[in-house]
Amino acid sequence: MSEKNREGKRTARERMQEERAAEEARSRRNRKLVVSGVVLAVVAIAAVVGVVVQNQRSKPETPVSAPVGAIGPKNLVIPDGPANAPSVLTVYEDPRCPACGAFERQFSATVDQLQDQGKVYNNYHLVSFIDRSLGGKGSKLGANALACAQDAGKFRDYHDVLYKNQPDETSDAFGSNATLISLAKQVPGLDTPVFESCVNSNKYSGWVSAVQQDFDKSSYKSTPTILLNGTPIYPKKGDEEISPDNLVKWIDAANQGKPLGTTGAASASPAPSSTAAPSGSTAPSSTAQPSATPSP
Amino acid sequence: MAGGQMSEPRGGFSLRRAVDGPAGEWFGLAVRLGLAVVWAWAGLAKVSDPAAAAQAVRAYEILPESLVKPVGYALPFLELALALLLAVGLGVRAVAVISGLLLLTFIGGISSAWARGISIDCGCFGGGGAVAASQTEYLQEILRDTGFLLMAAWLAFRPRTKLSVDAWLAM
Incomplete structure (x- = not known):
């Protein structure tokens, strides 16, 4: 009788332990998912921020000002x-x-x-x-x-x-x-x-x-x-x-x-x-090489 | 943690236990911080001059011109993000997998440049672009990246390390 009772208690305790373990495993799995999500988000945000920030920091391909008399389509020459x-x-x-x-x-x-x-x-x-x-x-x-x-x-x-x-x-x-x-x-x-x-x-x-x-x-x-x-x-x-x-x-x-x-x-x-005005279209010499497109 | 101890009840030398035990976690910490330094160094070297970073990408002659700048601009920030995550030890396994994929991409790019016979500096830690044929260092660059890849692989398989946010979160 008491023997049985004890067994019943033990199985109940085991069940509870199992449930707790399962609960713990579930919550750990969830934490892992959340953390992986956070990692992906951080990496993705970093990439986007990088494109935006570096785009802002980089100097334009067409210069705002050029030295006097520079020629070529963007006055680079x-x-x-x-x-x-x-x-x-x-x-x-x-x-x-x-x-x-x-x-x-x-x-x-x-x-x-x-x-x-x-x-x-x-x-x-x-x-x-x-x-x-x-x-x-x-x-x-x-x-x-x-x-x-x-x-x-x-x-x-x-x-x-x-x-x-x-x-x-x-x-x-x-x-x-x-x-x-x-x-x-x-x-x-x-x-x-x-x-x-x-x-x-x-x-x-x-x-x-x-x-x-x-x-x-x-x-x-x-x-x-x-x-x-x-x-x-x-x-x-x-x-x-x-x-x-x-x-x-x-x-x-x-x-x-x-x-x-x-x-x-x-x-x-x-x-x-x-x-004369270095505005590209008025390049002084028609034989001037356009900068990046040399005739082969 | 307890699981590791229970599965190996007896004493005596066990490689598995060394790898899974505290010694392994300290080693993991060293690998994690080492890889963090690598990414931080690579990212910082590329972040200061966007045009140079874009040119390093362009020199591989793999990506279309429209992707050269986005990749060149994003890469240093991506590397710095990986460095930060590794330094604090958050999501080590995911970060290690991303690191490994990135390193495989780099190794593939360098191999491709080598195979096509173009002469460039990998631009791994700043610089980049065309160099004289006598100045290419493809083998060294690939071996170096392979070393980093091994570090990433370790962390992907043994992400549990000492002094990490992951440990604090009891993952």
Whole structure:
């Protein structure tokens, strides 16, 4: 009798325990579901917030302001040389890129001469991607300072000075505005309060970013990328290696039978005809390469 | 917790008990925090320059242009969210599974770039974009991500770790 009673009690207790265990398991399962839901929600919200925030933070592909005389559909290109010259040399350069420095040191005298003879004008794309891989600000601030020099009409001279004084790729000397301004003292008449404030305020940071984003979307992957009338010529044009002599030869061949450009006293940038409103549609030269769509 | 102790009543060395017991949970904590650091580092390195993050995605030449920016913009925030969840230990198993899927995607992307012969930096921890063919490090990048994948796999199979919100919620 008492034996049975005890058994009954025990089974009741076991049942209760089982129920409690089942209840506990159920509630644990529910908690797990809720937590998994929370995790998914956090991850999804983070992704959406990321798109919204980064979209807001990123600089527009069409710059709000561009240096004086910049050309191309979005005013991303700095022209240099006689705008009506028969050939155009399109140059994508990063201020920190060592191969660009080597190119400039080897070719700038030849290019200056070709420009001064009315044979060619340059379209410069001042890209700035080395900062991304090596860290620092030298590409971006260097490009901004070059844009400031363009405003002052001293692009070509300052461009040559910068590449002559280019630091090692891993050194971020151009990341200091003081360095960029002290180098500007080598160009007579460039180091003015207007230039210094343009450099120090990083006035063209938005434009510099737009130029880089345009390069990102182009099919070109490295600097220097150099095109003669739209055809890549660096490091080779077909089977021929680029050299100052070959460059002259190629340009002379391309110019055959065409009138040379007018070379006024001012071969310095901005090119005389390109100082008009930089509104894209009034691009001074019809032969200017639209920035991201080179003819193959 | 009690279940683990009951199923192994006798003493003596048992790998299973080591993995399930407190030692395993401390190890799990280390793995969890390690993976949190990885995601935080990856996210922070990519968050400062949206255009660079987008270009790192574009360089793979896999996604259409319309998806390049959304993915490049969302990814660092996603990684930071995973880092945060791992750091506090909330929903460790779900976070580990998402981490694993993400890492598999990365490994697939890098392998694809390698197989197609394009030369890029994976952009895993900032940077990214085209590099010279001699500067690609596909094997190292894949091995590194595989290591992270193993960490995620551990947490997916052993999500119970010390000092976690999960433990506090008695999950």
